[in-house]
Amino acid sequence: MSFADYLRDRISSDYKNLMIQKLEEIRQQTEELRNSLTPSLNQNHETLRDIMRNEFSSIQALLEKELDSSQGRMTGYLNTLIENHISGWYHSDVSQFEQQLEVLLSDIVSNLPVPVKKKSSDLESLSDLMRKIDQQNTQSEILNSLLMHIAGWVDRAVLFVVKGDQAAGWAALGLAREWDTNRVRSLKLTLNKQTILTEVAKTGEIEFGTADKYPDNGEIYLAVGNKFPRSVVACPIHVRGKIAGILYCDLDQDFSEKPDVPELLYLATRAAGLAIDLLPIRPKVAISAKETVQTAPPPVQVTPPPIPTVPPPLPAVIETVSQVLEPEPELVQEELPEPELEQVPEEEAEGTVMMPPVTAAPVIPVIPEEEHKLHDDAKRFARLLISEIKLYNEAQVAAGREHRDLYDRLRDDIERSRRMYTDRVPVHIHSATNYFYEELVRTLANGDPTLLGM
Numbered sequence: 001m002s003f004a005d006y007l008r009d010r011i012s013s014d015y016k017n018l019m020i021q022k023l024e025e026i027r028q029q030t031e032e033l034r035n036s037l038t039p040s041l042n043q044n045h046e047t048l049r050d051i052m053r054n055e056f057s058s059i060q061a062l063l064e065k066e067l068d069s070s071q072g073r074m075t076g077y078l079n080t081l082i083e084n085h086i087s088g089w090y091h092s093d094v095s096q097f098e099q100q101l102e103v104l105l106s107d108i109v110s111n112l113p114v115p116v117k118k119k120s121s122d123l124e125s126l127s128d129l130m131r132k133i134d135q136q137n138t139q140s141e142i143l144n145s146l147l148m149h150i151a152g153w154v155d156r157a158v159l160f161v162v163k164g165d166q167a168a169g170w171a172a173l174g175l176a177r178e179w180d181t182n183r184v185r186s187l188k189l190t191l192n193k194q195t196i197l198t199e200v201a202k203t204g205e206i207e208f209g210t211a212d213k214y215p216d217n218g219e220i221y222l223a224v225g226n227k228f229p230r231s232v233v234a235c236p237i238h239v240r241g242k243i244a245g246i247l248y249c250d251l252d253q254d255f256s257e258k259p260d261v262p263e264l265l266y267l268a269t270r271a272a273g274l275a276i277d278l279l280p281i282r283p284k285v286a287i288s289a290k291e292t293v294q295t296a297p298p299p300v301q302v303t304p305p306p307i308p309t310v311p312p313p314l315p316a317v318i319e320t321v322s323q324v325l326e327p328e329p330e331l332v333q334e335e336l337p338e339p340e341l342e343q344v345p346e347e348e349a350e351g352t353v354m355m356p357p358v359t360a361a362p363v364i365p366v367i368p369e370e371e372h373k374l375h376d377d378a379k380r381f382a383r384l385l386i387s388e389i390k391l392y393n394e395a396q397v398a399a400g401r402e403h404r405d406l407y408d409r410l411r412d413d414i415e416r417s418r419r420m421y422t423d424r425v426p427v428h429i430h431s432a433t434n435y436f437y438e439e440l441v442r443t444l445a446n447g448d449p450t451l452l453g454m
Contacts, residue, residue, distance in 0.1 A: 122260050125152070128427045129268055133275045146247070146272045147173055151419075153261050154233075154249040158187070158224055161245050162201060165191045170245070175225055187223060195220055200234045200246050208233035208255065208262040220248065231255050233262050235269040239276050375433070378425045382439040385417040390443055397444060405453035406444055414440065 132145040143159060150157055156174035160167035169187030172179060191198045193216040199207045211217060211229050221228050229250035237245035247269050251258065390397055393410055400406030407414065421436045430436070445451035 122264055124427065125149070126264055126267060128431060130271055132431060133271055136275070137279070139276050139279070142272050142275050143171065143245075146268055147171055150249065150265065150268060153258075153264055155229070155251050156224065156227075157247065157249040158184070159245060159247055160189070160197065162191070162243050167191055167197050167201070167246060172224070179225070189220065189223060193219065196232055196234045197246055197248060200236050201243055204236050204238070204243055206233065206235045206262060206266045210254075211250070221250075233265055235265050237269050237276075238273040244273075371429075374426060374429055375435075378421075378429050378433065379435050379439070381424060382421055382436045383443070385421055385436070386439045386443040389413045389417060400444075400453070401446065401451050403453075404451050407452045407454050410444070 129145070129149040132149065133142055136142045136145055147157060147159060151173055154174070156172070158172040158175075159170050161170050167189045169184045171181075172184045175184075189195070189197060191201045194214050195216045196207050196209075196214050197220065198216075199214065209232065211221070211232055213232070217232065218228075220232075230252055231254055232248070232250045234249070235247045236243045237247060239245075247265065249261075249265060251261070255261065389410060393413060396409045397406065400409045418436055422430050425435075440452065441447060441449045
């Protein structure tokens, strides 16, 4: 190899190494520059983002402040506008419209429908009780009717006879099955404690309120069945100006739910007391009526049809206690004297013909033609109720007929059906007839009322 070739190869190799070295240096410097620039760019980016966030928050706060301010100004403006409008309308002159307004009001009133007046169920019930009491002839029957009727007004009731400082039980309703007549009449409560009975005996007026109104009322609740009611009421029964008895009643409801019950009981007991007072006068009234009839022209004699035998009504048993009404309660301690006929002066007696008492023929009720369907419906409904009792209690019916105690065995079913009968049949039908009892004797007792055991 010549020196020139050697030199050329040598220079080429050195140049090549030098180029490689320079390129490596450039790469290292580039890497160092990149590493130095990256943290700075990230930091600048974060700083820029924080600045933008702060600017946006400031702009948002400014907008909200301006919005609230604008809303407040708008609300104030609208309120002022409304007040001015209302004030102007209120103080404006409307006299020119008075005539039109009167015509409009007159048209409205004239076109209003007349409200339908509804009958008061309480008043109807009270009237029904008055009619039943008027039909009774003894103290027992009057008090029996009273107890039977108030069963729909109260939950429990006990009729006490007042004797000195003691109240003795005579009849009850709504108590447990074990309360028979003997147990009711063995009930004795003294009238020297702070009870509602004592207050009635002392004042002679009706008393009612919550069960805890009087501190010793608990003795009454323990005596009549260990049941603490929510409301109680007691009414005196006045006979000849004295408190002869007290009707105690209680309810499982507040009087706010049944506000008319105290007044209904007060009127009922007053009516019963007055009816007992008037019992001795009724024969005199009857004689006077007969004498009046004698002075009238004789009516056309009509042969009346045979009078059907009406069995006695059911005893006053309301779900629990069998009311045996003999003997009568001693509501009147002394015997009432026979009423004396008023003496007629001699100058007025001239020309007066004194007729002896005449036994009047029994009054035969005449059923109007339009009432026949109501009576037939009542008979049919009574037959349906009694037949249902017989259908579902065949064993009890057979045993009751054998031992002659049908009523005691089927008391709950009979009384439930009787209430359904009185609720559905019109008052003037079931108060004047005995269809339910007749069907009871016919279907359950095979026509023999002694099998009922009443």
